[in-house]
Amino acid sequence: MRIILMLIKKEFLQVFRNRLLISILIVAPLVQFLIFPFTADYEIKHISIAFWDQDHSTLSREIIEHFRHSSHFIDCGFIDSEAEKEEALLHDHVDFILQFPPHFEKQMVRGEESQIAITANAINSVKAGIGSDYIKNVLTGFFESKEEGTPPSIKKMTSISINHIHWYNEKMNYQNIMVPGILVILVTLIGSYVTALNIVREKEIGTIEQINVTPILKWQFLVGKMIPFWILGMLEFIVGLILMVFFFGISIQGSTTTLLGATAIYLLVMLGLGFFISFVSKNQLQAMFIVFFLFVIYVLLSGLFTPTEGMPEWAKWINFANPMSFYMDIIKLVILKGAGLREIASQVLILSGMAVGINIAALLSYSDKIN
Amino acid sequence: MYTIEVHNLTKRFGSFTAVNNISFQVKRGEIFGFLGANGAGKTTAMKMMCGLLLPTSGTARIAGYDLKTESKQIKKEIGYMSQRFSLYDDLTIKENMTLFGTIYKVPKQELNERIEGHLTELNLMKHKDQLVSSIPLGWKQKLAFSTALLHHPKIVFLDEPTSGVDPIVRREFWSLIYKAAAQGVTIFITTHYMDEASYCERISIMAEGDLKLIGTPTELKIQMGVNTIDELFTHFVNR
Numbered sequence: 001m002r003i004i005l006m007l008i009k010k011e012f013l014q015v016f017r018n019r020l021l022i023s024i025l026i027v028a029p030l031v032q033f034l035i036f037p038f039t040a041d042y043e044i045k046h047i048s049i050a051f052w053d054q055d056h057s058t059l060s061r062e063i064i065e066h067f068r069h070s071s072h073f074i075d076c077g078f079i080d081s082e083a084e085k086e087e088a089l090l091h092d093h094v095d096f097i098l099q100f101p102p103h104f105e106k107q108m109v110r111g112e113e114s115q116i117a118i119t120a121n122a123i124n125s126v127k128a129g130i131g132s133d134y135i136k137n138v139l140t141g142f143f144e145s146k147e148e149g150t151p152p153s154i155k156k157m158t159s160i161s162i163n164h165i166h167w168y169n170e171k172m173n174y175q176n177i178m179v180p181g182i183l184v185i186l187v188t189l190i191g192s193y194v195t196a197l198n199i200v201r202e203k204e205i206g207t208i209e210q211i212n213v214t215p216i217l218k219w220q221f222l223v224g225k226m227i228p229f230w231i232l233g234m235l236e237f238i239v240g241l242i243l244m245v246f247f248f249g250i251s252i253q254g255s256t257t258t259l260l261g262a263t264a265i266y267l268l269v270m271l272g273l274g275f276f277i278s279f280v281s282k283n284q285l286q287a288m289f290i291v292f293f294l295f296v297i298y299v300l301l302s303g304l305f306t307p308t309e310g311m312p313e314w315a316k317w318i319n320f321a322n323p324m325s326f327y328m329d330i331i332k333l334v335i336l337k338g339a340g341l342r343e344i345a346s347q348v349l350i351l352s353g354m355a356v357g358i359n360i361a362a363l364l365s366y367s368d369k370i371n
Numbered sequence: 372m373y374t375i376e377v378h379n380l381t382k383r384f385g386s387f388t389a390v391n392n393i394s395f396q397v398k399r400g401e402i403f404g405f406l407g408a409n410g411a412g413k414t415t416a417m418k419m420m421c422g423l424l425l426p427t428s429g430t431a432r433i434a435g436y437d438l439k440t441e442s443k444q445i446k447k448e449i450g451y452m453s454q455r456f457s458l459y460d461d462l463t464i465k466e467n468m469t470l471f472g473t474i475y476k477v478p479k480q481e482l483n484e485r486i487e488g489h490l491t492e493l494n495l496m497k498h499k500d501q502l503v504s505s506i507p508l509g510w511k512q513k514l515a516f517s518t519a520l521l522h523h524p525k526i527v528f529l530d531e532p533t534s535g536v537d538p539i540v541r542r543e544f545w546s547l548i549y550k551a552a553a554q555g556v557t558i559f560i561t562t563h564y565m566d567e568a569s570y571c572e573r574i575s576i577m578a579e580g581d582l583k584l585i586g587t588p589t590e591l592k593i594q595m596g597v598n599t600i601d602e603l604f605t606h607f608v609n610r
Contacts, residue, residue, distance in 0.1 A: 006473040206457040214474045215446040
């Protein structure tokens, strides 16, 4: 016990004397929190749209006016020929072109079929998809507002409308997803990266040899490394949580204790991973490369940027070995949905299993002898 | 009574034999010089004796314990000073000593007294709160030696402890060695300086993994018909 306390003290003394590490620990979360949530946003705000009115009727003009008054669209004026249309799309001047065919109004009034052509510049597929939805919504809204005097065919067309209600994130505010996601990234980085580099550094400068020649037990050394970085990770998480609640105004729907408990377990997984990597790599460069490699895979598969449900089967299988995806689940469920311990029990169990497994692997891979 | 008994110790790295079947004994309280050129296998042999490196074959008893089966006990009884300074640069002199003393389970009160004793002896008392990264190499080496002695080991392994330090510090260092030996600590030391070899009670010379010679400096000079240890050394290294 005295030995472990001494090792913890030693680690903290070193951490607080390492200006670079301290600034990384302080600056990293701030920068991530201040930049990431604002830039990683799927909401489309500025859609430029041009009109090709071949009808020149009251109806077509009314519809165009309607678009011009919508805040989602930037009016790019009119075009008048196929050549102009191509030109505008080719040079990315517009995202959408709304084309009214000749006799549009006449056909509509007669109850015949007529079509408005929506041409999307799909170089940005997300924008094209979401933009089309917006346009359909505006059209539907227009015809609904004209209820009386609307030809039956249009009524029929508009009688089916799709309503999106996003549960748990009603305003489709991407910060609600990104900010908890960044919390996950923070904890992951502190846990794996900082510990791995720390131990490999001891290997590089040779201090680990001086430790290995003493009668210290392997688990004592590991626990002495683990506790300080576990504490740092928890502190980092709590700071992140405070920023989330007070700066971004995202309240924790579930219990904070559950959140802290799950983080404590997840940190153990990441610390074990960091130890394991540091024992199998020869220098800081190798360790950094391995951590980076795993980290990219973890993040991409974690469901932060793309939903895990849409991934192919094999990716889902890989995800079973991805502690980050389980933790991401927990964080989202508890913060956004208010899930309790029962709902996240399976994820917590899996993470606990991983924590035990990876730390045993680390202990076994730690040899006090060079071979 | 021998405190180090090495029997047919061998270390191979792939097809390269770093230490080839060496055997020797060291008496308790002896200052034993382990000489050899760079790459002769001295450090490899020493690391095996300290339990830092697994021997390919052969056995050894260190401080009465078997190297293979009782390495934990051996570690309690030995001190080790690596070729490369390996105390913590970002800890102070006193923090380093406290850390290692604690790991060796020296009782707290006792440890503080020993640290104070060593620091007074080294004239480092007023620098005890200085970071190790900021002190000169000579101090670092003396500090490393004192730290290796904190838990009162039976044997201290010193791997080129005086390389790179000035002659005055070397002399001071050797007086520390004599003092420790006088208290019954066995000193196992590698060195490149031939004058230092003559301070040893017995020396051995290693070349290309083999142990070529072993004996007191005077015996060996007579045996090989040379006047200085320097000649003795060049004789084996150039062969």
